[in-house]
Amino acid sequence: MDDSAQPAEHFDVLIVGAGISGIGGAHHLQEQCPGRSFVVLEAQEGFGGTWRTHRYPGIRSDSDLYTFGYRFKPWVGPPIATAPEILKYMEEVIAEDGLDRHIRYGHRIVSARWDSATARWSIEAARGDGGVARFTAGFLWMCQGYYRHDQGYTPDWPGMERFGGRIVHPQTWPEDLDYAGKRVVVIGSGATAATIVPAMADTAAHVTMLQRSPTFFRTGRNAIEIADELRTLGINEDWIHEIVRRKILFEQARFIDRTQREPEAVKAELLTEVRRHLGPDYDVATHFTPRYRPWQQRLAFIPDADLFRGIAQGRASVVTDEIEAFTETGLTLKSGTTLEADIIVTATGFHLSVLGDIDIAIDGEPLVFGETVTYRGMMFTGVPNMAWVFGYLRASWTLRADMVADFVCRLLNHMQARQARQVEVALRPEDAGMPLGPWIDPEEFSSGYVARGQHVLPKRGDKPEWRHMHDYWSEKDAIPAIDLDDPAFVYR
Ligand SMILES: Cc1cc2nc3c(=O)[nH]c(=O)nc-3n(C[C@H](O)[C@H](O)[C@H](O)COP(=O)(O)OP(=O)(O)OC[C@H]3O[C@@H](n4cnc5c(N)ncnc54)[C@H](O)[C@@H]3O)c2cc1C
DSSP states (O other): OOOTTSOOEEEEEEEEOOSHHHHHHHHHHHHHSTTOOEEEEOSSSSSOTHHHHOOOTTOBOSSOHHHHSOTTSOOOSOSSOBHHHHHHHHHHHHHHHTOGGGEESSEEEEEEEEETTTTEEEEEEEETTSOEEEEEEEEEEEOOOSBOSSOOOOOOOTTGGGOOSEEEOGGGOOTTOOOTTOEEEEEOOSHHHHHHHHHHHTTSSEEEEEESSOOOEEEEOSOOHHHHHHHHTTOOHHHHHHHHHHHHHHHHHHHHHHHHHOHHHHHHHHHHHHHHHHOTTSOHHHHSOOSSOTTSSOOEEEETTHHHHHHHTTSEEEEEOOEEEEOSSEEEETTSOEEEOSEEEEOOOOOBOGGGGOEEEETTEEOOGGGSBEETTTEETTOTTEEEOOOOSSSOHHHHHHHHHHHHHHHHHHHHHHTOSOEEEOOOGGGTTOOOBOSSOTTTOOOHHHHHHGGGSOBBOSSGGGSOOOOHHHHHHHTTTOOTTSTTEEEO
């Protein structure tokens, strides 16, 4: 359908994506910048982002919903939530705030062009019905996440085409997949694999988790005692939400501090927990003792230790080895072992997607995102009127989505007060010669998808202003205190 004659619709703010960040952004914008026109464009046919895309068995959060939930809407369920529970929570926010009328589903943004003369972005979106929709906007609020939603990352192993069973990626889970009584191999060791393995083990003949290297896990009850107690006392949910958030954040801060000060002691505690579930004879050294320090990769929480219970009961097992090749009936491993399988699940991660794979140009010049320097992981040198929500790796994503939203709203109001149409961040004289490094320090965080994509991500400097600190506890004070008249902000 040719829509080239259609005039572009204009909005003050255009939010990209209706995941947890985009819906939160719309809430804050409506509340903190009343009267500002806005639209949320979402490629998929519904809201939810990550929680809509992933439909594999057992899909659940790996952090608690008191902090993964928004600051402004109490979470009233068990801390670890399923995708349907998270979607219901988001649906309530959309309904309570009347956001539906601002969201356009089935709109995948393909290009965004900034023009300094008009101080506007021109945006083109491919619609689900094959048409093209055009928009102009004063500000782009990027809530598109960090990975491609339509396809997960699967390494290219020799012989994959020979395999006679089904190969499935968790991100594109086939609705018709029947695994009852089947032999399943799940490749991977992260939170996704750790969720899928016990969930499939309930009905599969056997599930093998095949990992190249082990991961740290924490286990515990899927409940927060103080929340249950306060509920029994009839305390209102707003208070419970705030108290439980503070308690969780306090304990996390202490834990993270310990992982840095005494990593060996923390490691010993985590492994003791695993041994307690798997018994003294289990080879914890091979299968559950990672090579990295605790918290150098995301530390997943396993509610009620279901993964370990599955292993202890013999319904699931772990093999730590490397794949040599796929065969007609399974896998051969570098050690010479073979694994027979009817279904192979590749829980091998994401394709990093930078800025939603949108083709972006600034005044006619293509944006080379990897050459920009980030202002606190929210804005980028040379990119006017744009902010990106990138949450935390060691704390709930939404803690930062709420904070970035406060910052964007404050910035928009500040621009209005200054009668500025354009804002851009720029290195100041005192930043000249500042050493620049990759977006995320690999020493600090070493996940595969980050390592694969560092070259296309913005650079960071060595001052807090010029990096994403990945530290909620310092940013919770620093971001609200940002001086918008600092010379790092250039207004026109
Ligand atoms: C299985 C899984 C479990 C996770 N569990 C946790 C957890 O427990 N705690 C935690 O903190 N983090 C978790 N994460 C990380 C998680 O992705 C984020 O916390 C959070 O959901 C990201 O939200 P978001 O809205 O920023 O991005 P997303 O959820 O990725 O949503 C982005 C949305 O933008 C849309 N979009 C992208 N590009 C375009 C475009 N060009 N045009 C239009 N729309 C576009 C996408 O379709 C998508 O709907 C998990 C991730 C996965 C994959």
